Amino acid sequence: MTILVASDLxxxxxxxxxxxxxPTPGVHDLVCVEHFRDQPLSYMTRAATGLLREVTDAALFVPTTTRTVEQYRRITLPGGPHRYAITSNGGNILVDSRPDEHWRAVVELRISDSGAPLDHVTGELSRRIDASWVxxxxxxxxxxxxxxVDLAAVPVAFVDEWTQWANDRNWAVSVQGRKIYTVPVALCKSAAVAHLRSRLETRPECRDGVTVVAAGDGALDAExxxxxxxxxxxxxxxxxxxxFHTPGLQxxxxxxxxxxxxxxxWMLALTAAHRVRGRPFVGQTATEPEP
Known part of the structure; x- marks a missing residue:
C-alpha cells in the first residue's frame, strides 16, 4: 500500500x-525554513524537521498549499526536494518543481464553467475595501x-457580507491570519490530490492502492x-x-x-506499517507517466 501524505504548510x-x-511564548529551538528578502520568515521546531524527514522516507509527502508557485519555492522543507507539490490551492501540480500544464488547463476549464469570473469578483471586492485597513x-x-489586512481595523460586518456575496457566485472566503482569501469553489486541493492519486494508481508499484493522509488548519483545507x-x-x-469536524477526523x-x-x-504512526524497505519509494525515482 502506498501512502500519499497531502499536508497544508x-x-x-x-x-x-x-x-x-x-499558546506558550518563548518557544525555542526553531529552525528557519523560509527566507523572504533575506529575512527569516517561517520556522519548524528542530524535532519537527527530523520527523518530517522520517515521514518523507516512509511515504510520498506532497506539500499541499494555497501559496503560489513562487511563494512555495521560497521554502526549504526537510526531506526535500519533494517529487510532487500542490500549490495555488490546487491550481498547480508541480512534478520535479515544474508545473503540470495539462492539469492547469483542466483547472482553468473547471473554473470558467462555474461561478463568476475573476475580474468580476476583484472589481466588486475593490469597491468594498479601502487603504485604512487593507x-x-x-x-x-x-x-x-x-x-x-490589519485585522483589528477590518469592518465588523465585512467578512460575513463578503462571504455571502461570494458564496452566491460560487466562490469561497477564508480568513487565515492577516490574509482574507477569495477563491472559486471549483479550485480546491482535494481535486488536485485525487488527480495525483489516480495517476499513481496506474503504476505497477501502486497496484495495492493509494491511501491518502491529509492535514490542514484552514477552511480551504476542509474539503x-x-x-x-x-x-x-x-x-x-x-x-x-x-x-470543523468530519467523521474520523483527528x-x-x-x-x-x-x-x-x-x-x-501521527503521520509516522500511520505510515510505519506500510514502509517498504530496500527499494526506491514510488514517486521519488520512477519515471513519471504521461498525464
Missing part, C-alpha cells in the same frame, strides 16, 4: 515565529485573490480533510475557530509548532 507544518509560540490586494496566478482516508487538524486556526492536543510535531508523529 502554513500554520500546519511551518509557522511564523509568533504563530509557532502559541495593506495589499493581490491576484494570485490569475486564479484567485486575497487581501493582506481535503473530508476527501482523505485519514485526516488531522491542529487545535488552532480557522477550522478550530469554526469548530484533532491535536497541542497548538502552535507543538501541534505540527504532533501531526507529524
Amino acid at each position: 502554513d500554520r500546519t507544518m511551518i509557522f511564523s515565529e509568533a504563530a509557532a509560540a502559541m 495593506h495589499n490586494f493581490r491576484v494570485a496566478e490569475e486564479l484567485f485573490c486575497y487581501l493582506v 481535503l480533510l473530508q476527501y482523505a482516508d485519514n485526516a488531522i487538524r491542529p487545535r488552532h486556526g480557522e477550522l478550530e475557530r469554526i469548530g 484533532i491535536t492536543a497541542a497548538k502552535g509548532a507543538a501541534a505540527g510535531e504532533e501531526i507529524l508523529r
